[in-house]
Amino acid sequence: MILPRFATGILVLCTLSACSSVPHIVTEYRIDVQQGNVLTQEMVAQLRPGLTKDQVRFILGTPVLVDMFHANRWDYFYWFKKGNSRTAETRRFSAFFDTDGKLVRVTGDVVAAGPADAEAVPETRLREIDLGSLPADGSTELPPPDEPGLFSKMLESVGL
Numbered sequence: 001m002i003l004p005r006f007a008t009g010i011l012v013l014c015t016l017s018a019c020s021s022v023p024h025i026v027t028e029y030r031i032d033v034q035q036g037n038v039l040t041q042e043m044v045a046q047l048r049p050g051l052t053k054d055q056v057r058f059i060l061g062t063p064v065l066v067d068m069f070h071a072n073r074w075d076y077f078y079w080f081k082k083g084n085s086r087t088a089e090t091r092r093f094s095a096f097f098d099t100d101g102k103l104v105r106v107t108g109d110v111v112a113a114g115p116a117d118a119e120a121v122p123e124t125r126l127r128e129i130d131l132g133s134l135p136a137d138g139s140t141e142l143p144p145p146d147e148p149g150l151f152s153k154m155l156e157s158v159g160l
Contacts, residue, residue: 001099030083037061037076039093044106047095051103056095072097076108080150089150122135 039060046059056074057063063074074095081088093108 032083033081034079034080036064038078039076039091047103049103053097053101056103060095072099094132
């Protein structure tokens with residue numbers, strides 16, 4: 001008579017202990033996940049108005065999204081999540097073309113903009129660069145970025 005009660009008690013305790021939270025003494029390894037196109041400031045600085053779609057593809061790479069309803073817009077998306085972190089870094093960048101396939105403007109998470117935009121930094125990091133105000137020959141350099149990029153931070157943390 002005691003044995004069935006004892007077995008039932010043990011079974012209930014085992015079931016309840018399986019549902020409880022166990023403190024993590026050893027944490028598991030989680031890999032870094034990177035998806036999309038990596039765009040550096042040097043790549044964005046090479047864009048000039050009037051570049052063809054092939055030239056933009058050569059500089060930035062193949063876009064993540066070419067929408068059939070917006071054929072003159074290319075979207076680049078980048079997502080990076082470190083394995084030991086719960087936050088993810090996202091970047092969005094769009095290139096707009098005219099009907100002849102020439103680059104007109106770009107928008108997105110662009111670090112550098114024109115000198116007039118240096119004072120007003122939007123909180124969302126979303127900036128639009130008017131490529132029409134830049135000379136087509138590329139004689140004017142864009143200002144350097146205010147903060148180091150993702151890969152610069154990674155190299156600094158390693159010690160390079």
